[in-house]
Amino acid sequence: MKLQISYNCIDLKHALNIAQKTADFADIIEVGTLLIYKEGVNAIKEFKSIFPRKILFANTKISEKAQDSVELFASAGATMISVLAGIPQITIKKTVEAARKFDIKVVIDVFDMQTAGQIALDSKSLGIDAILLHQPPTPFDLSDYTSHWHSIQANTQSPLFITGNIDRTNINQIKNLKPNCIAIGSGITKAENQTTEAQFFKTILS
Numbered sequence: 001m002k003l004q005i006s007y008n009c010i011d012l013k014h015a016l017n018i019a020q021k022t023a024d025f026a027d028i029i030e031v032g033t034l035l036i037y038k039e040g041v042n043a044i045k046e047f048k049s050i051f052p053r054k055i056l057f058a059n060t061k062i063s064e065k066a067q068d069s070v071e072l073f074a075s076a077g078a079t080m081i082s083v084l085a086g087i088p089q090i091t092i093k094k095t096v097e098a099a100r101k102f103d104i105k106v107v108i109d110v111f112d113m114q115t116a117g118q119i120a121l122d123s124k125s126l127g128i129d130a131i132l133l134h135q136p137p138t139p140f141d142l143s144d145y146t147s148h149w150h151s152i153q154a155n156t157q158s159p160l161f162i163t164g165n166i167d168r169t170n171i172n173q174i175k176n177l178k179p180n181c182i183a184i185g186s187g188i189t190k191a192e193n194q195t196t197e198a199q200f201f202k203t204i205l206s
Contacts, residue, residue, distance in 0.1 A: 001175065001178075001179065001180065001181065001182065001205040001206075002027035002028060002180060002181040002182070002205070003025065003026055003027050003028075003181070003182060003184065003198075003201055003202050003205050004026065004027065004028035004029075004030050004057065004161065004163075004181050004182065004183035004184070005019075005022055005023065005025070005026040005028075005029060005030065005183075005184060005185070005188055005189075005198060006030040006032050006059070006163065006183050006184065006185035006189075007019055007029070007030065007031060007032055007035060007047075007185075007189060008030070008032025008033065008034050008035055008059075008185050008186075008189070009032075009034065009035060009189065010034050010035060010037075010038040011038075012035065012038070012039045012042070012043055012046060015031075015032075015035055015043075015189075016046060016047070016050060018188075018189050018194055019047065019050070019051070020050070021194050021195045021198075022188060022189075022194050022195055022197075022198035023051055023054060024198075025198040025199055025201070025202035026054065026198070026202075027055065027181070028054070028055045028056075028057050028080070028181065028183075029047060029051055029054045029055065029056050029057065030057045030058075030059055030183060030185075031043050031044055031047055031056065031057070031058050031059065031078075032059055032185065033059045033060070033061055036058060036059065036060060041072055041073060041075075041076040042076075044056065044058050044073060044076035044077050044078050045076050045077055047077070048076065048077030048078075049077075055079050055080060056077060056078050056079050056080070057078070057079070057080040057081070057082070057107065058073045058076075058078035058080065058081050058082070059082050059109070060073055060078075060081045060082055060083075061082050061083070061084050061109055062081065062082065062083040062084065062087075062091075062095055063083075063084050063087050063091070064087070064091060066083070066091050066092075066094040066095040066098055067094055067095075067097075067098040069081075069095075070095060070098035070099050070101075070102065070104070071098065071102070074099070074102035074104050075102075078104060079104050079105065080104060080105045080106075080107055080129075080130075081095075081099065081104060081105075081106060081107070082106075082107045082108070082109045082132060083095045083106055083107070083108055083109065083128075084108075084109055084111075085108050085109060085110040085111070085119050086111070089122070089126065092106075092108065092126050092128070093126060093127070096126060096127040096128060097127075100127075105129035105130065106127070106128050106129050106130075107128070107129060107130045107131070107132050107161065108123070108126070108128045108130070108131050108132065109132045110131060110132065110133050110134070111134060117148070117151055117152060117155065119131060119152075120151075120152040120153075120155040120156035120158070121155050121156070123156045123157075123158040124156070124157065124158070128158060129158065129159070130158055130159040130160070130161055130180070130181075131152070131156065131158050131159070131160050131161065132161040132162075132163060132183070133149070133152070133160065133161070133162050133163075134162075134163055134164040135162055135163070135164045135165065135166070135174065136164075146177065149162075149177050153178075159180035159181065160179045160180055160181075161179060161180065161181040161182075161183055162174060162177065162179040162181075162182055162183065163182070163183035163184075163185070165187075166182060166183075166184045166187050167184075167186075167187035168187070168200070171201065171204060172204075175204070175205065182201075182205060184201055187201070188201065
């Protein structure tokens with residue numbers, strides 16, 4: 001099970017400082033959406049220059065201008081990008097087509113669990129590489145979410161990523177869902193000892 005660490009603060013220097021203390025434990029480095037909003041492609045370039053051999057996921061949440069967006073972030077060094085699930089499928093397909101030209105992967109970001117089942121069924125025909133789901137903000141009541149999760153899991157061969165409010169209190173519950181990758185942000189980046197926390201999650205997922 002892979003560990004993705006999300007660096008999603010609005011200060012690039014601060015994000016890179018944390019990354020230098022924790023990225024050794026990450027299978028995937030995520031440049032978060034807020035950081036991209038603040039710094040644009042420069043955030044991708046800086047992470048790529050410091051961590052050239054890491055898988056670099058730009059959480060771009062593409063919703064339009066697919067071909068131009070993909071070229072922009074791929075040229076900056078991203079190896080994975082995200083596209084929103086709720087946009088027209090033609091835009092998703094254009095994103096995938098453009099991504100293939102640059103040999104990067106497309107992750108579809110699902111916010112609304114009611115649409116996730118259909119995305120799971122469509123994932124193969126759309127050509128997406130992974131599905132990213134967000135767990136609810138109430139981590140101790142996962143019963144409804146678990147039902148949706150297993151429904152999606154049964155209807156796709158695409159790797160499933162999970163993110164959202166994951167920390168020591170719920171990591172075992174999340175792990176039991178058996179995703180392919182768990183993405184953790186503030187559970188690591190806002191910890192008192194970020195290196196120790198990253199190592200803890202890497203160990204528990206190994």
